[in-house]
Each structure stands twice: as C-alpha cells, then as structure tokens.
Amino acid sequence: xxxxxxxxxxxxxxxxxxxxxxxxxxxxxxxxxxxxxxxxxxxxxxxxxxxxxxxxxxxxxxxxxxxxxxxxxxxxxxxxxxxxxxxxxxxxxxxxxxxxxxxxxxxxxxxxxxxxxxxxxxxxxxxxxxxxxxxxxxxxxxxxxxxxxxxxxxxxxxxxxxxxxxxxxxxxxxxxxxxxxxxxxxxxxxxxxxxxxxxxxxxxxxxxxxxxxxxxxxxxxxxxxxxxxxxxxxxxxxxxxxxxxxxxxxxxxxxxxxxxxxxxxxxxxxxxxxxxxxxxxxxxxxxxxxxxxxxxxxxxxxxxxxxxxxxxxxxxxxx
Amino acid sequence: xxxxxxxxxxxxxxxxxxxxxxxxxxxxxxxxxxxxxxxxxxxxxxxxxxxxxxxxxxxxxxxxxxxxxxxxxxxxxxxxxxxxxxxxxxxxxxxxxxxxxxxxxxxxxxxxxxxxxxxxxxxxxxxxxxxxxxxxxxxxxxxxxxxxxxxxxxxxxxxxxxxxxxxxxxxxxxxxxxxxxxxxxxxxxxxxxxxxxxxxxxxx
Numbered sequence: 001x002x003x004x005x006x007x008x009x010x011x012x013x014x015x016x017x018x019x020x021x022x023x024x025x026x027x028x029x030x031x032x033x034x035x036x037x038x039x040x041x042x043x044x045x046x047x048x049x050x051x052x053x054x055x056x057x058x059x060x061x062x063x064x065x066x067x068x069x070x071x072x073x074x075x076x077x078x079x080x081x082x083x084x085x086x087x088x089x090x091x092x093x094x095x096x097x098x099x100x101x102x103x104x105x106x107x108x109x110x111x112x113x114x115x116x117x118x119x120x121x122x123x124x125x126x127x128x129x130x131x132x133x134x135x136x137x138x139x140x141x142x143x144x145x146x147x148x149x150x151x152x153x154x155x156x157x158x159x160x161x162x163x164x165x166x167x168x169x170x171x172x173x174x175x176x177x178x179x180x181x182x183x184x185x186x187x188x189x190x191x192x193x194x195x196x197x198x199x200x201x202x203x204x205x206x207x208x209x210x211x212x213x214x215x216x217x218x219x220x221x222x223x224x225x226x227x228x229x230x231x232x233x234x235x236x237x238x239x240x241x242x243x244x245x246x247x248x249x250x251x252x253x254x255x256x257x258x259x260x261x262x263x264x265x266x267x268x269x270x271x272x273x274x275x276x277x278x279x280x281x282x283x284x285x286x287x288x289x290x291x292x293x294x295x296x297x298x299x300x301x302x303x304x305x306x307x308x309x310x311x312x313x314x315x316x317x318x319x
Numbered sequence: 320x321x322x323x324x325x326x327x328x329x330x331x332x333x334x335x336x337x338x339x340x341x342x343x344x345x346x347x348x349x350x351x352x353x354x355x356x357x358x359x360x361x362x363x364x365x366x367x368x369x370x371x372x373x374x375x376x377x378x379x380x381x382x383x384x385x386x387x388x389x390x391x392x393x394x395x396x397x398x399x400x401x402x403x404x405x406x407x408x409x410x411x412x413x414x415x416x417x418x419x420x421x422x423x424x425x426x427x428x429x430x431x432x433x434x435x436x437x438x439x440x441x442x443x444x445x446x447x448x449x450x451x452x453x454x455x456x457x458x459x460x461x462x463x464x465x466x467x468x469x470x471x472x473x474x475x476x477x478x479x480x481x482x483x484x485x486x487x488x489x490x491x492x493x494x495x496x497x498x499x500x501x502x503x504x505x506x507x508x509x510x511x512x513x514x515x516x517x518x519x520x521x522x523x
Contacts, residue, residue, distance in 0.1 A: 005429075006421030010357045028451050040453070041517065042510040044460025045468075049506040051461070052468035053499045056476055058492055068499060077503070089457045093465070096441055099390065099429040102422070103349065104356050166418055190496060197500030 005102030009164040017107030027084035047089040066186040072121035080122040087114035112153040119224040121149030140303035143192035150184035159235030169239040336380035341440035360417040
C-alpha cells in the first residue's frame, strides 16, 4: 500500500504532508512526555522488529503467502503514540533506504498507515476491549482492528489517488477496498495470533508500555481523531457524496437510462430519487456493513476458540 | 527471502557521486522529485532532461546497471497495476503513461541517492534541518538493528522449520506466530541491554 512518487499530485502531497507532520509531531510530544527513558530504545527496536517480522511468510493457499504489517499489533503493545512514531520510522527507512514508497508521498503513507492504520486501529481495539473485557476481548479486538485498519488505510489511499486524478474513485475504491478486505483477514489473524503468543510468554509486556491512566488514553486519541477526520473530510467525502452522480453519468454514457437522465436535467433534485442509483449506493453501504459485521463475528469466534476462559491468568496449558 | 532484502542495497563502492556531500545529493534529488511530480503532463522536455541527468549520474556512480534494473522491476508491480486499472477506463487512457514516467524517474532518483549515500549521512542532514531528536534516535536504532533482527528472524524460522514436521496450515500459523512473538520479546530484551549500554557511554 506504499504510494510511490508521481501517483499523487502537488496539492495532495502538500495536504497529506501537513497532516502527517501534525500527527507525527503530536505523537513525538506525547511519547516524550509519557515514555520512561528506559523505553526509548524500544521504539527503534520495535521498528526493526516490524521490518524483520515482515520476512516471516505465512502460507496462504496455492503457493502464495502473506506477512504481517503490524500497525495494530504495535499499537496494542506500545500504545497509539509510540505506534505512530514506530510506523513513521519504518516508513522513512523504507523510503530512503529501499525506495519503497515515495519521498513526496511519504506524508500520504504516514497518514494512511500510521495515523489511520495504527491510531485508528487502536481506537477500534480499545472499543472492543471495553465491550468485551479480558484476554478474549483483547484478542478479538486485535483481530478486528487489524482488519479494519487495513481496509480503512486502503480506502484513504484510494481517496488520495482519486483526489490527485490518478485513478478514478469508483474503480480505485472498488479495487483497493476489495483487495484489502481479503488481505485484512490475514493481517487480523496473524496480529491476533502473535498478540496471544506474546501474552502467553510475557503477560507483563502485552499491556501498554507507556501505561497512562485509562481516561487519558482516550484524550491521547482526540488529536489523532481530529486529524483523521480532517483527512477523511478532504480525501473521501468529496467522492462519497457525489457518487450517485458518477453512477448517473455512467448510466447516461451507456445510454440505458435515457428517461431518468432527461428527468434529472429537468428537475435536478429528483436525481437522488432514481431508484436504481439509490439502490446501488445503498447496496454498497449495506454490503460493507454486512462484511464488517461478519468479520467482527469471525474475530469473536477466533478469540473464543483460541482463549479458554478458565485458562485466563493461569499458566498456559495448550500444547 | 533474506537475500531478497539484503540484495536491495548495493555494496558501497567509491565513485565521484558517492564522494559528493549528502546535503547536495539530497537537495538535487528533492528538486528532481518535486519538479517531476509538479511538471504538467505535456512537459516532455523536463522528463527527458531528468532522465538523461539520472542516466549520467548512474554511469558516474558505478552502480551496475543490472542492479538498477532489478530494483526498478521489484518496485514496479504497483505502477503496472495502476496502469492496468487506468487502461480499463477509457477516459483516463492517456494519463497513466505520464504517471508511469513520473514514478519511474522518481524511483530511479531515490535508488541512486540511497545507494550512494550512507544512511547515517542522511540522518545527519535530517538532524540539521531540526527533525526532533527522538525520531532521529529511533531512526538510527532501527537502521542499526534492522539487519540484526532480520537475521535473527531468519535463524528462528529455519530452526523452527527443521523441528516441525507438519503440513497442517493451522499448526504452521500457530508456530510461525509464536516465532514472530518471540522475535518481539527478543527485540524488547535487546532494547533493555542497549539502554544500559547507552547509559554506560554517557547518553543523557
């Protein structure tokens, strides 16, 4: 999902760079304030760990394999601010050392993967944890948030590409969201398994390292939430709203809905009452919501099958 | 797998380009990238000029052309994918050629800069432009322990593979995620030792 240079234009690069600098600056400030000096090297080592963990290939099917991306895993282990710092570091090194992801696109990549992916995923993880306490809730939260963060980041990526005029929104959105809804399942599953493995080996580490008091955890997220909302309002809202019009123009070009188009030309307001168009947009929303619910159910099932309730807080007994 | 990644970095050799100061190389690279991204699609002169300049630099830097081509090919699937999506859209057929040209020029620029400039020099430039110290420390530590941890992951993966005789996918996912979890624990224990070492050497 690393956007190379040349895929986004000047205005998108500028806006995403501003958002990314604000997010990373906030994260650095929070981290410096909360993280004990002893833990400072852990940020660099966690970044190197993410990089090395991507070398471990998980077999999928038919010779293909997937690997961990790890934004949500690091956020669940270290907290959101530290996770943003870690992921920003990984992205900078990938950009300057391996030419993976562009220099001018660095802001967009940091926004998608660190702010939306890690901090957004962390918010989802906390919500699930609050709803379902205990190890089971944590595992389900990591799995579900891993999937959500992958899909959300890909949608932001599609929005940025569309705003730059590189890929049209309907095609880019369908391709990116579709592919990452599948990839995200692997990401959620691997994140949950690794999180559980760490929790079983060192229960003390699988909490948060910067350990703020619970109410402040949410206040830590407010800044990132604002930045994420701002970015979504800029990149995605313009496309999500006029989407029916896009479908109408396609319908007009294909010529199968001449009557409806004439009607729209006469009375613009009735454009949103064309049943076919409303049905298509509504169907996408319903399908997306249904898919999310199914994944949430799968995450709960996964946590239920992996974590036996009596086993909690006792020593592990699984082979 | 590990060869794939280590192969992304060319072993450094002395050349007129690698002796130039890092600030200069980063500055010129940034100018080329910004210019290319902002250039209008019809500015063929700029693209040709930038490409010629990069080719001359590549020859002067004494990086084997095959290595450059391999790196470009490794990083191109996304470019090809977007070109494919756009080729299916009749309205945007002309623009993907521009996108492909732009991203190829930018890619070549970063590959040339990163393979002629040690990462520590890039860090020094970042420090000079007032990037926060915590980020610099994290970047430096990541770069230092990147290959250490990659090798450690490879060793653990091999050790695991030589002990586990199962082809059940579920079981393999379980063991592989234990390997990844163990890698995180080793990384965090290493971080503790590094902190002690840093303090012993007078780190504030």
